[in-house]
Amino acid sequence: MKYGLQFRDVFAAWESLLDGVWITLLLSACTMLGGLVIGVSCAAARVYGPGWLKRIVTAYVEVIRNTPLLVQLFLIFFGLPSFGIRLDGLTAAIIALVINLGAYTTEIVRAGFEAVPKAQVEAGHSLGLSGLQVFRYVVVFPALKAMFPALASQFVLLMLATSVVSQISVEDLFHAASIVQSRTFRDFEVYTVIGVLYLGLAFAFRGLFAGIYYWAFVRR
Amino acid sequence: MIRTFSYIDVMYLVAAARWTLALTATAFAGSALLGLILAIARISPIAPLRWLVATYIWIVQGTPLLVWLFLIFFGLPLIGISVNPWLAAAVAFSIYGSAFLGEIWRGALVSIAKTQWEAGASLGLSTAQQLRYVIVPQSIRIAIPPTVGFLVQLIKNTSLAATIGLVELTREGQLTAAGTYQPFAVFITVACIYFALCFPLTQWSRSLERKLDVAR
Structure with missing residues (x-):
C-alpha cells in the first residue's frame, strides 16, 4: 500500500494544537511552581526538621518515586x-503532578543543601549569625547553584510527562492531538507534529533555564 | 453485575504484574543493545557520527514517551507496517530507553582517565581492545548504580503501555476498577505492587552507590 504523507489537515487544525500548547504550558508552570514550594519545604524539613518529620518526608518521597505517575493520577482522579472528593480533570492533574514533582524536587534540593560544606555553616554561626541568617546568607545561594542543573532537567522531564494527563481527558497538547487525529485520521502526521511541538517546548524551557542560570549565577 | 473488589482480584493484579516485568525485560534488552551502540558512537573519533547520535538523543529526550508509543502504534x-501493542511498546520503550542508557553509559566511559587509554595503547592494544579490556571493565562499576536507577524508571514507564491497550498491571487495574466500581482500592493495590517491584531496586541502587563511594 502506498501512503502519501499529508500534513495539510493537521496544520489546518492549528488552533486546537495551539490551545493544547497553552494548557500544557499552564500545567507545567503551575506544577513547577507548586513542586518547587513543596520540594524546598520538604527538603528543609528533611535536613533541619525533627526526627518524626524527617520520617514522614522520607516516606512521601519514597512512595511517590517508586510508583508510576499514571497510577497516582488515576488514584486522585x-x-x-469514593470519599466524596470530586475534582475536575485539570485540578486533579495539577494536584497529581505537584505531588509527583514535589517528591523529586525534595531529593534534588536536599542534595543541594547538603552540598554546602559544613565548615561554612559553622563559620556563619561563629560570626554570630542566627540559624535563619546562616540559611539565608550562607546556604541558599551556593545550594541553589549546585542544584540548578538537576532541577532544570527534572522540570523539562516533568513538562514532557504532563502528556499523561490526556488520559483523564485534560485538554493538553497530547489530548489536542487525539482530537485532531480522530477528525483527520492522519495519525502519523499528527503525532509527528506534536512530537516536534514538544521538542520545541523542551528546547524553549531548556533555553529559559540556561538563561536564568546565567543571569543568576554566572553574570555576577 | 457489579462485583466487589476481593482477594481474587488482587491475585489477578499480581498476576498481571508479570506482563509489566516481561515488558520491562524486553524494553531493557532493547535499550541496552541500542544504548551501548549509542554510547560508543558518542565517544568515537568520527565527528559526524557523534553529532548524529547527539541529535538522536536530544530529540528522544525532548519528546514524551507517549508520543513515541502512539506514533509507532x-x-x-498507516504507512503499511502493522504492529501489535507488544511490538509497538517494545520498540517505543527501546527507543526511549536507549537515549537515556546511552547517556548514562557515555558518562561512565568518559569518566575513565585518558591515561588508561594511553596505557592500553602503549601496550600495543588496538582501540577496540583498549575499549574491551581496559575501559569497559572499569566503567561498568561506575555505570551499574545509575543503570539500576534507570530500571526503576523503566518499570514505572511501562504503565504507559496501558494507553495502547496492552494488558499489564495498570491496564488490568483499569479493567478491574471498571468492573468493581472501587477505583480507590484497586489503584492503591496497583500502586503497592509497583512499589514492591521498584523499592528494592531503588535501595539496591543506593547501596551500590555507597559502596562505590567507599571504594574511591
Whole structure:
C-alpha cells in the first residue's frame, strides 16, 4: 500500500494544537511552581526538621518515586470521588503532578543543601549569625547553584510527562492531538507534529533555564 | 453485575504484574543493545557520527514517551507496517530507553582517565581492545548504580503501555476498577505492587552507590 504523507489537515487544525500548547504550558508552570514550594519545604524539613518529620518526608518521597505517575493520577482522579472528593480533570492533574514533582524536587534540593560544606555553616554561626541568617546568607545561594542543573532537567522531564494527563481527558497538547487525529485520521502526521511541538517546548524551557542560570549565577 | 473488589482480584493484579516485568525485560534488552551502540558512537573519533547520535538523543529526550508509543502504534500501520501493542511498546520503550542508557553509559566511559587509554595503547592494544579490556571493565562499576536507577524508571514507564491497550498491571487495574466500581482500592493495590517491584531496586541502587563511594 502506498501512503502519501499529508500534513495539510493537521496544520489546518492549528488552533486546537495551539490551545493544547497553552494548557500544557499552564500545567507545567503551575506544577513547577507548586513542586518547587513543596520540594524546598520538604527538603528543609528533611535536613533541619525533627526526627518524626524527617520520617514522614522520607516516606512521601519514597512512595511517590517508586510508583508510576499514571497510577497516582488515576488514584486522585478516579479514586478520590469514593470519599466524596470530586475534582475536575485539570485540578486533579495539577494536584497529581505537584505531588509527583514535589517528591523529586525534595531529593534534588536536599542534595543541594547538603552540598554546602559544613565548615561554612559553622563559620556563619561563629560570626554570630542566627540559624535563619546562616540559611539565608550562607546556604541558599551556593545550594541553589549546585542544584540548578538537576532541577532544570527534572522540570523539562516533568513538562514532557504532563502528556499523561490526556488520559483523564485534560485538554493538553497530547489530548489536542487525539482530537485532531480522530477528525483527520492522519495519525502519523499528527503525532509527528506534536512530537516536534514538544521538542520545541523542551528546547524553549531548556533555553529559559540556561538563561536564568546565567543571569543568576554566572553574570555576577 | 457489579462485583466487589476481593482477594481474587488482587491475585489477578499480581498476576498481571508479570506482563509489566516481561515488558520491562524486553524494553531493557532493547535499550541496552541500542544504548551501548549509542554510547560508543558518542565517544568515537568520527565527528559526524557523534553529532548524529547527539541529535538522536536530544530529540528522544525532548519528546514524551507517549508520543513515541502512539506514533509507532497508530502511525506505522498507516504507512503499511502493522504492529501489535507488544511490538509497538517494545520498540517505543527501546527507543526511549536507549537515549537515556546511552547517556548514562557515555558518562561512565568518559569518566575513565585518558591515561588508561594511553596505557592500553602503549601496550600495543588496538582501540577496540583498549575499549574491551581496559575501559569497559572499569566503567561498568561506575555505570551499574545509575543503570539500576534507570530500571526503576523503566518499570514505572511501562504503565504507559496501558494507553495502547496492552494488558499489564495498570491496564488490568483499569479493567478491574471498571468492573468493581472501587477505583480507590484497586489503584492503591496497583500502586503497592509497583512499589514492591521498584523499592528494592531503588535501595539496591543506593547501596551500590555507597559502596562505590567507599571504594574511591
